Amino acid sequence: MSEERLDSLLIENLIDNLQEVFFLFNQKGKMILWNNKVNQVTGYNNAEIIKLRPLDFFPKEEQKKINQKIETAFKTGKASIDANILSKEGELFPHLFTASFTYYKNEPCLYGVGLDIGDLQQKVFEINLMLNNTDEAFVILDKSFRIISFNQKFEENYFHLYGKHVSKLDNFLDLAKEKHREKLTLMYEKVLQGEFVTTESKILSPEGKLLIYDFTHKPAKNKSGETLGIFISAIDVTEKRKAQKKIRKSEERFKTMMKEGSDLIVILDNEGNYKFVSPNHLYYLGYSEGELMSTSSFSLIHPDDLDRIKDTFKLILVQKRVTAHPYRVKHKDSSWRWMQSTATNLFKDPTIGGIVINSTDVTDLVSIQKKLEANYELYNYIQKASNEAIFEWDIRTDIFTWGESFERIFGHDFDNKVFKLKDWIALVHPLDAEKEKNRWNLFLADKEQVKWTNEFRFLDSKGVYFFVEEVAYLVRDDSGEPIRMIGSIRDISHQKKETIKNKLLSDIGYFFKNEEKTILALEKSLEYLSDMCDCNFAEIWMVSKDRLSLQLYSNLESSEELRRFYISTKTQRKFNFGEGLPGKVWKTKQALNLEAKQIENEFIRAEGIKHLKLGMLSTIPLFYNGEVVAILMLGSKNSGKQEFYYKMYLKSLEHFLGAEIIRKQQQEELNQLFDNAPDILAVADASGHFRKVNPAFCQLLGYTAEEITSRPFFEFLHPEDLNTTNKEYRETVSGLRKADNFLNRYRCKSGEYKWISWKSSEIFGEEGLVYAFGRDVTERIE
Template sequence: MMQNHSREFYRAIIGNSMDLIAVMDEEGNYSFIGDSVTAILGYEPKELLGVNAFSLIHPKDLPAVQAMLENLQPLKPTVFPLLRFKTKDGGWRWLESTLCDMLQNEHVQGILVTSHDVTEATELAYQNDFHQAYYRSLFFEHPDTVFTLNLHGEFQQVNKHGQTLTGYTESEFLRTSYTTLVHPDFLEITEKAMQKVWAGEAHTIEVCIITQQGGLKNISVSIMPIYFRGKLQGAQGIAKDVTETVKAQQLIQEQAQQLNNILESITEPFYALDSSWRFTFVSSAYASYMGLDQTAIVGQVIWEVLPGLVTTKFYKVCHEVAEQKISAHFETIYEAPEPRTLQVSVYPSTAGIAVHFIDITERKNLQSKLEKLSLVASKTVNGIVIMDADSRIEWVNDGFCRLTGYSRDEVLGLKPSDILQGPDTDPKVSKRILEKYKTLEPFSEEVLNYRKSGEKLWFYIDVTPIFDQEGKLVNYIAIETDITEKKEAEAKLVKLADDLYKHNLDLQQFTYIISHNLRAPVANALGLTQLMNKLPKDSATYHTALQKLQGSIQQLDTVVKDINHILSLRDSGRVSTREQVSLAQVCQDVLDHLGEEIQHIGANIKIDIAPEHCLLSIRAYLYSILYNLVTNSLKYRSEKRQLTLTIATERDKRGYVLTVRDNGLGMEMHLVQNHLFQLYKRFHPNIYGKGIGLFLVKTQVQALSGKIEVESAPEAGTTFKVYLGAKHV
C-alpha cells in the first residue's frame, strides 16, 4: 500500500542525496535548492535562493548551456555536457546536469535541475588524456625511430621515422621480428642485449641493420622493458641512425693511422711527449738513432729513459716550450758515444710537446771547411757564390758584393736569379740555366744581370756542383766574371757591322745613280756641247740642241737634289728630337692635304685609328711615310672600280702596326719584291713617277727603328704594314 509522506520526508531525502537538486524559473533564478549544495559547492541553500544560476557557470561553458536551454522540451529530461560551477571559495567544480522543463507543473512551476559532482573523475580523465597526449607526442613525434615489441620480439608499433630509417612501412613492421632487420654479424650481440631487457634491465647497443633496399645502416638502440601492474608486457626502444657518425669515427681512425704512417715516414728522428713528459709517439728513426726499443719506451718518462738530458739545454728549452706554448729552434751537442751536433725543433701541442731534430754534424764540419776556403775566396776579384742544394745562397765573397752592390746579409737564403736577373734578361737563357742546374753537372753560361742600382751587368758564370761522400748534392759553387765591357764591345761591333752594311747598300744605290741616272744626262750634255760647237748659232738646229742641253742639265740637277734629300734624311734621323705624336692627327693632316685629289677621283676612305694611339717618334717622318703610301694608292688605282683605301693602326708587343690597304692595280710580288724599295724602280711604266717614294719610305721607317712589309697581287690591291717600335704613351 502506497504511503503518503510528509514534506519533511522528501526534504530529508533530497538534502542527504549525493546529487544537487534545484529548481529555477525561466530567467534562471533559483527558486529552490537542495541542502546538498553545501557539501558540493559550499553555499548555504538560502544564499542561492533568487540568485541567477548563469552567474555561477564558467564563462567558457555558458554559451553551450544557453543554446541547449533554447531547445529544452516540456517534461523531457535533457542531459547537459560537463560544465563548471563556481564554489563559494572561488574555485570550480565539474557538474554533470540533467534539466527537465516542469514550468507547467502546478506543484513545481520551474525547471528541475539535477546535478552530480564529477570533478575528481573529470580531472582524472584529464590527467589520463594529458599523459596519453604526452606519450603519443614522445612516441610519434620523436625525431628518432621509436617502437614497441611484444614478448615474442615482434613489432607492435613504430613511429613514422621507422620507414625513413629502414624503408619498411608501418604495416610491414607489424608482427615482424626484429631479427629480420639485424645483420647476421650482429645477431648474437642483439640477442644477448634482449635477454637483459627481458630480465628487466634497460640496455643500449650499436648494431648494423639491413634496409628494405638491401643497404646497410649503423644504428644505436636503447631498449627498456615495459611493465603494467607489475607484469612484463614487452619492450620499447629508440633507434638512432649513427651511420655517418660511425663513418666519421672510422675516418678519424684511418686519418690517425695515416698520420701515424706519415710520422713514421719522416726520416729524421721525431717523438711526442704528454704533459707528464711521457712518450706518446716515437718514430722508428728516433728509436734507431738513440738505440732504444720503439714500443718499450712509449708511456715512459723521457727523463727516466735518458737521465743525462736533465742537465742539458734541451731540458730547459722543453720546459719553456711547455709553459709558454712557443716553438723553439736551437743547436746543441749530444754527447753520444761521440759528440754530435743536433739542430733541434721543439713544438707545443695540446697534449704536451713534439720534438724533431736533425744531425748536422757533417754539415757543420763542411761549413768549417768552407769558412776556411772563404778566406781565400774573399780576396779574389771575381764574384764567388756558395749555394745549398736548392740553389739558395749560403755565402758570397767581397768580390760579389762589389760587383752587384748587394751586401752579404741581403742575399743570404735567396736564389741568384731572383735578385740579379731583370726585364731584359733573355728568358731562354734563364730557362737554360735552370735546366743545367738539374743535370747536376758543371756548366758555364753568359747572362745579363742587374746591379742593385738597376745598372745592367753581364756575367760569365761557371757553376760546379759539390757532393758529399755518399754522392748526395750538398752545394753549388759559382764563379762570376764581369764581362760587361766585352759584351758592350761586341754590341758596338755588331752595330758597326750593321752600319757598314747599310752604308754599303747606300753606296750600291749611289753607284746605280751615278752609273745610270747621272751618266745619261752627263753623256747627253757632253754630246750636245760638241755638236753645238759645230753648228751655226743662228740655225734652228743649234737652238734645238740648246734646249736639249738645258733638259739634260735639269735632269742632272734633279738627280743631285734627290741624292741631297736622301742624305739629309740619313743625317736628320740621327739628330731629330722625338715627340709625342698622335697617329690619328698625322693621318688627318695627310688626308686634308690630299683632299681635293681624293674628292676628284671619288675615293672611299676608311679610317680605323683610335684617338689614344700616340707614340714617341719624329712627326715629319710619320707624315712623309703616310703621305707617300696614300699618294701611291691614289696614283696606282684601278680604272675598273672605285678606289677603297683603308688606314688603320693596332697595338703590338713593340708598339704599333700602321696598315695602308687599297684595291688598286697591285703588283706581281715574285717579280718586284727584290727591287721594290730601290731608287728609281718603277713597276707601272704607263703611269708617271720618279721611283723614289718607296725608297724614301723604307729609309724613314729604318730611321725610326721600324720595319715595313708588303703584300700585293695584280688587280687585287696592295697592303703596306709599317711596324713602329717606338714606346706608346
C-alpha cells in the first residue's frame, strides 16, 4: 500500500473518530468529506449525503443566513454560526459551526466542525434567566468607554426611556446628551484612577413620569487589582425617595406632636429628676424645658398626692409599666392641674436610658366626672351626643346603662332587659375573653388603677364579630374599692383589618420562604389559618398542569372526625372544571361563603359531611396572573364566623397565596434541574470557593457537597494545574471573559485525578458569583 494511501486512511480514521460533526465541501456546494457523526445526526446514508448540498441539512428559514456565512468564509477565510441541523426525520439539533477555507486537491473548499450545543443552550438560558431577573441595571465599559457587556434590565430601561437599542462596543458617551459628555468624561477618568462615584439623575419617562435613578460608578478590576474598565450600576429609586420623603414628614409630624400635642412627655432618672421635657409643657403648665431640666419631678406634686406618687414611682423601678391614679401638678401660675400618667421603664433601652412618663391633662375630665356625680342628666346628654357606644356600669348592682349609640352601632336593644356583666362576656369572642381575664382581675384588685383599655372582638346583633377598642375609667371609693365604671367602645375593624392582614401575609410568606417543599409550606399555612380563623376543616385543591381538573393537594387531619371524613370520601380526590364546590369556584372565580343548609345541598362529598357538622364553609379561589391555580376551603362549626374572616382579611390571600404557591413550585423545579443534571454544575464565588455543587460533581469526586464547598477548590487541583487554573479563574471572576473548554485535573477522594473540561457563565449577583459547567473527559484524554 502506498504511503499516500496510508495517509488518506489515517485522515479518514481521525475524522470518523471526532465527537463533533465534520464536513468538507467545495465552492459548488458538493459534499466531499464527512464523518460518521453526520450520518448519526442527520439520519442519511452516504449515498444520500453525496447527492445533497450543504444547505439541504438546515431548515429553509435558516438557509439564507447560513449561505451568507458560507460566502463570508470563502472571502475572509473563516466564519461561525449557531444553526439547527434538520434530520431526515424532521428533528432539529442545535449546533455551533466553525468553517475555514482550504484547498483540497487543488480545489477551494470549506471544512469545519459542528458542536452539539443543545445542553449548553439550556444552561445558558437558565443562567440568563437568573442574571436578567434583577431590578438593577448594569453595564461594563472598557478604558475607552466602549460597552463590553450589559444585562437585560439596562437594555430594557434604555429602550423604554430613549426608544433606541444599545450594542456592545458602542461608545457609552454617545448615549449621553452632548452637553453632559465633557462632565461624564472627567468623572469616568476619576473612576479609572480608582475613585468610587455615586450620582443621582432625574429622567422624564415617555409617559411623563419623573423617575429618579441612583448610579454607582466603580473601577472594574481583575483579581490582581488591575483596573480594566468601569462598572456602572443603576437602580430606580423613585419609590424609595417617596418613602424617604414620607419618613421625613412623619418625623416632622412627630416633632410637631411633641410640641403641639396634648400628651406631656418626660424622661426621668432613677431619682425622679428630669432628663427630657417635651416643649408643650410651656403651653400646659407654663414651664420651659430649661426651667425643669435636672430638677426633681416630685417638687411639682400636690402635698396630698406626693406620698402616693412616690410609692408608684418605686413600683416603676421594678416593673415595666405603671399607671398612676389622677393626681395634681402645680402650674407656674400656682394653680393645680389634674394629670393621668403612665410610666414605662426603659432603662435598658440605650436610646432612652430612663423612665418615660406620658401624662394627659385630665383636669376637665375630673371636673366633668364630679359634675356627672352631681348631675346625672349631663351624663345622658354626653351619651346622646357621642358616636361611640358609651356605657356606665354600676359594679355594686352589676347593671350596665348604655347610651343610644349602642343600638345604633351594634344593633342590640336592651331597653326592656337588664344588661349585666354576663351579657357583656357573652358578646365578647371567647378567645379574647379568656385572654384578658387575668389582666382584668389584676386591674380591679390594684387600688391605684383607674384607666382600663382593651381591644377585642365584639358580636353585633347579626352574629358578626367586630374589632372594638374599649377605653374606660374606674371610680373607686375612699378605700380604693371599685364602685362604678364609665367608658366607651368604638369599632376599629378597619384599622385592625390592615394590621392583621399584614401579619397574615408576612407569616404565610415566611412559611413559603423557609420550607423546602410546597406541600410543607401549605401544611403550615393550613394549620396557621385554622388556628387564626377558628376552623376545624381546611383543604387546598390544586389545578392540574393541563388545567382540566383539580386535585386534593393538602388538608388537615388533626382530629378523629376529620380522619373519619377522609376515610369515607377517599375516592373523591379529584374534581373537574365546574364540578363540586372547588370546581364551581374555579369556574366562577368568585369566593363562596355557605351556611349549614347550603353546605348540605352544594357539598358533593355528602357521605362524609355528617362527620364534620360544619356551620359555615368558605371556598376561596387563589390566583396567579389572573388565572385560578388553586382553591382554599376553610370550614367552622360556628356559623357566621367564616364570612367575617373572609371580609376582614382572607380575601387578601386570593392573589398572594396563589403567587406564593407558583413561586415555590418554580423554585422546586429549578432545584430539581440543578440536582439531577448529568453533567457537573457548580456556583463559584470570588473567594475561590464553590458555593453550591450538584450531586453529579460529588459522585465524580467521591466527596460530599459539604466537603467540597467548605474548602478552597484549589486544594483539590493537581499541582501542575494550579498556575493555569489560577490565571483562568482570575480572568473569569473579573468578568473579562468566560471559560470555554478549560481543562484541569481534580483529585478524587480515592486519590486518583479526573480531567474536567470547564465552561463558565458571566458573573452575576452582588457577590460576583459564576456558574461553572463541567464534563468528565478523563477517558478521552487518557
